[in-house]
Amino acid sequence: MAIFTPSEQVLAAQILKLKQEAGSHSPSIFTFKQKLPQLDIKVDACFLSNPYATELFLEYFNHEIVETGKIRDLLEWYPSQNAVIAEILADFLKLKPEHIFIGNGAIEIIQAIVHNFTEKKILINIPTFSSYYEYAKEGVEVVYNQLLKEHDYAIDIEGYISRVKEEQPDTIVLINPNNPNGAYLTTDELRHIVTELHFVKNIIIDESFIHFAYEDKAFRLISTGNWVEEFPNLIVLKSMSKDFGIAGVRAGYGIMQKEKVSTLLKTGYLWNSNGLAEYFFRLYTRADFAYNYEKVRVKYILETMEFIADLKTIPNIRVYPSKANFVLVEIIGGRSSAEIVSLLLIKYGIYVRTCEDKIGLQGDYIRLASRSKAENDYILQSFRDVFQ
Ligand SMILES: *Cc1c(COP(=O)(O)O)cnc(C)c1O
DSSP: OTTSOHHHHHHHHHHHHHHHHHTTSOOOHHHHHHHOTTOOOOEEOSSOOOHHHHHHHHHHHIIIIITTTTHHHHHHSOOOOHHHHHHHHHHHHTSOGGGEEEESSHHHHHHHHHHHHOOSEEEEEESOOTHHHHTOOTTOEEEEEEOOGGGTTOOOHHHHHHHHHHHOOSEEEEESSOTTTOOOOOHHHHHHHHHHTTTOSEEEEEOTTGGGOOSSTTOOOOOOGGGTTTOTTEEEEEESTTTTTOGGGOOEEEEOOHHHHHHHHHTSOTTOSOHHHHHHHHHHTOHHHHHHHHHHHHHHHHHHHHHHHHHTTSTTEEEOOOSSSEEEEEEOSSOOHHHHHHHHHHHHOEEOEEOTTOTTOOSOEEEEEOOOHHHHHHHHHHHHHHHO
């Protein structure tokens, strides 16, 4: 790494160490600010959220909670219980409340599902979001279905169906769009898969990035959440962290068979939401918020499409097809992803995610999030500088 000064080399080594300590997730901006205050981070392109949605939430929050002094109630009082918040969501989602389980972030639901309902064997497509295999209990067999680089790490539908039929797992996971590559299964393709795989006890569809995907020119919202009555083995998970830009709030929900919800509630999770999350969930179901959210959602999708198109013109990188708010970028030409990650961070103040810890990727990759228009422009300019 001849491009670094000696002090920058020290910094690069410290960054690497922080990443190693963080395991399969990335060190947060807080960690960097605390441990390496000399780093000047300008853009966090590691975390995958819609920044305009965060601003919208903050506007409501300031106006309705902070300025009115209601913040005291949020802190002083108990929030509603799980089943009460499920009731709030039910009408909005056009579901029966008994089908809804509220989580302290989707990650808690992944843990709850995998711990309680996966008994023998889970089949996971890789590359993927690591929690699905990390939470598998001792004694549960984890089988990986390698997504192929030749297919841009997208699912080969018929191949996948035969693999599941052959392996007979009790749990399968479909993240749509997938993390870390953004590959997308259409609603029709998913229906075909779910129909063919009716014998699998638990089919998890993780829709944490679904608000960024689209199938028509109107960018209509997509969800398989209301398939649960038709397909009782379906478990649809939704994190609010990414598309509403509120990871700090810890809010997510799962839609599943009533019996599954009551099994989970019997083992705990009574007060697993906090006051802030309850405020968010109530806001989420309000027509005025939904109207304003829709505007920032579509604006962000359009800007992301433009960002991805521009990235594709940069040499020495390969941008994989994505319908999420991020792209998997392969570094071609011999430089390692670790080198690129520290170069971007130290020289340009851009934080991107290394994919070295992701199993199932062949080559050197980073995952890059779309941010605000101004930040995206800065990323593009820096990438041209680094890769040209
Ligand atoms: C981020 C993420 C989650 C977890 O989100 P929470 O912040 O816990 O709500 C779940 N699944 C996928 C695929 C994710 O990327």
